[in-house]
Amino acid sequence: MSLRVLYGGTFDPVHAGHIAVAKHARDVLAAEVALLPAGDPPHKGPTLASAAQRVAMCDLAIAGIRGLRVDAREAMRDTPSWTFDTLVELREEIGFDLPVALLIGADSFLSLPTWKEWRALFGLAHFVVAERPGNVLQANTWPTELHEAASERIVQTPEELHQAAAGSVFMMNQPVFPHSSSEIRARIAQGGAWQTGVDPKVADFIESNALYRQ
Numbered sequence: 553m554s555l556r557v558l559y560g561g562t563f564d565p566v567h568a569g570h571i572a573v574a575k576h577a578r579d580v581l582a583a584e585v586a587l588l589p590a591g592d593p594p595h596k597g598p599t600l601a602s603a604a605q606r607v608a609m610c611d612l613a614i615a616g617i618r619g620l621r622v623d624a625r626e627a628m629r630d631t632p633s634w635t636f637d638t639l640v641e642l643r644e645e646i647g648f649d650l651p652v653a654l655l656i657g658a659d660s661f662l663s664l665p666t667w668k669e670w671r672a673l674f675g676l677a678h679f680v681v682a683e684r685p686g687n688v689l690q691a692n693t694w695p696t697e698l699h700e701a702a703s704e705r706i707v708q709t710p711e712e713l714h715q716a717a718a719g720s721v722f723m724m725n726q727p728v729f730p731h732s733s734s735e736i737r738a739r740i741a742q743g744g745a746w747q748t749g750v751d752p753k754v755a756d757f758i759e760s761n762a763l764y765r766q
């Protein structure tokens with residue numbers, strides 16, 4: 553059973569933290585990781601780069617990196633990128649026996665109780681949670697609803713994610729990366745230095761498309 557790992561995000565723009573987290577997950581989980589750019593991110597306002605531009609930046613950022621790919625299915629839909637809808641669609645394609653995991657930053661995981669059909673997500677996929685500065689992973693600090701729904705799902709080893717189709721939560725505990733898309737957008741708009749946080753090919757794309765200047 554080969555584990556499918558989806559790393560959903562707005563990627564406006566994709567940055568070095570995203571790629572480092574994806575590579576770490578690839579190695580720890582022994583699985584291919586697909587970046588899944590949200591066409592219409594449900595809990596964010598309008599994006600500055602279009603869905604097609606964000607997919608293009610993801611393609612550039614993963615070019616030549618073993619075990620990473622881009623899944624553009626949400627960017628091609630014209631409905632909000634609800635994760636529930638995406639996982640239902642994926643399960644219709646691959647059935648309910650193969651393991652699927654959502655790779656997610658700790659800040660997003662803590663907001664899970666606000667997501668569409670969030671409890672049902674545990675029936676469709678595992679969660680792999682990446683630590684992020686400012687967001688602790690200890691279950692005793694989670695919102696009550698999340699704690700009740702998820703704390704007993706925590707598994708200690710990635711192998712356990714390969715042995716069931718869905719329903720577990722794995723804390724990745726990778727080195728923490730400080731980057732954020734909002735900070736990169738703000739630096740570009742202010743005319744400050746920003747290139748170190750993004751792949752050079754993505755930086756060229758941002759410059760040639762005059763993205764994030766205001």
Ligand SMILES: Nc1ncnc2c1ncn2[C@@H]1O[C@H](COP(=O)(O)OP(=O)(O)OP(=O)(O)O)[C@@H](O)[C@H]1O
Pocket residue numbers: 560561562563564569570573655656657658659660661682683684685728729730731732733734735
């Ligand atoms: N530096 C990071 N370390 C760990 N996880 C991250 C990091 N940056 C983003 N993520 C996670 O990656 C996913 C996609 O993030 P997203 O595309 O929204 O980027 P972002 O940097 O959080 O953007 P913004 O600053 O605009 O909110 C989310 O689950 C988020 O928690």
Ligand SMILES: O=C(O)c1ccc[n+]([C@@H]2O[C@H](COP(=O)([O-])O)[C@@H](O)[C@H]2O)c1
Pocket residue numbers: 559560561562563588590593594595596633634635636660666667668
């Ligand atoms: O399905 C939802 O209700 C939902 C609500 C908020 C975020 N998400 C997903 O979570 C992922 C990270 O979102 P974001 O906003 O941090 O880029 C991305 O794949 C979103 O589609 C999903």
